[in-house]
Amino acid sequence: xxxxxxxxxxxxxxxxxxxxxxxxxxxxxxxxxxxxxxxxxxxxxxxxxxxxxxxxxxxxxxxxxxxxxxxxxxxxxxxxxxxxxxxxxxxxxxxxxxxxxxxxxxxxxxxxxxxxxxxxxxxxxxxxxxxxxxxxxxxxxxxxxxxxxxxxxxxxxxxxxxxxxxxxxxxx
Ligand code: PCA
Numbered sequence: 001x002x003x004x005x006x007x008x009x010x011x012x013x014x015x016x017x018x019x020x021x022x023x024x025x026x027x028x029x030x031x032x033x034x035x036x037x038x039x040x041x042x043x044x045x046x047x048x049x050x051x052x053x054x055x056x057x058x059x060x061x062x063x064x065x066x067x068x069x070x071x072x073x074x075x076x077x078x079x080x081x082x083x084x085x086x087x088x089x090x091x092x093x094x095x096x097x098x099x100x101x102x103x104x105x106x107x108x109x110x111x112x113x114x115x116x117x118x119x120x121x122x123x124x125x126x127x128x129x130x131x132x133x134x135x136x137x138x139x140x141x142x143x144x145x146x147x148x149x150x151x152x153x154x155x156x157x158x159x160x161x162x163x164x165x166x167x168x169x170x171x172x
Contacts, residue, residue: 017088018085018086019133021084023084023134023135024067024069024080024134025058025067026163028153031154032155032163032165036097037090041090042086042089042092042093043087044090045085046116047116048083048113048116048124049080049081049083049113049114049115050080050081050083050114050124050130051079051111051112051114051151052078052079052112053078053110053111055073055076055079056069056072056075056078057069057070057072057077057145057147057149058150059147059149060148061140064169065155065161065164068144069136070144075149077149077150079152079153080114083116083132091133094135098135105137106135107134107138108132110129111130112128113127
């Protein structure tokens with residue numbers, strides 16, 4: 001009986017659960033990990049550019065120059081990024097890819113929509129406020145709070161701290 005209901009829901013009415021995630025670092029367009037949002041890993045639809053309602057420290061840390069949004073609202077700057085609608089497959093892929101929950105924790109963040117091109121139920125109006133997932137971290141080293149903060153991450157920015165991707169990393 002239970003199996004029957006499961007069959008009806010999954011096969012007859014395939015329900016695609018979508019979640020929204022805000023990317024602010026290497027997953028953004030033009031940044032070194034953008035290709036991870038490729039169809040091979042699940043579904044990801046760009047909805048809009050947005051910035052955080054609260055200020056957060058977005059810092060670049062570790063010897064690999066990894067961007068981290070520290071979960072310390074009120075410090076740092078309003079952070080710019082992109083909102084994507086992702087399916088469960090992509091969400092799970094990103095959790096693994098981002099080392100969640102060890103390296104990043106998937107938390108929620110309030111955003112102000114800037115502009116976008118989502119359609120139908122995915123239309124996000126400029127100026128509207130939405131809450132999405134974000135890979136932030138609460139497990140940072142205290143000295144990271146002293147680092148310079150950025151409002152719009154660019155791996156090749158003036159900071160000179162270009163992201164070192166997995167392949168370029170030396171063995172620990
Ligand atoms: N990847 C995720 C978290 C930081 C990073 O480099 C992102 O772009 O949002």
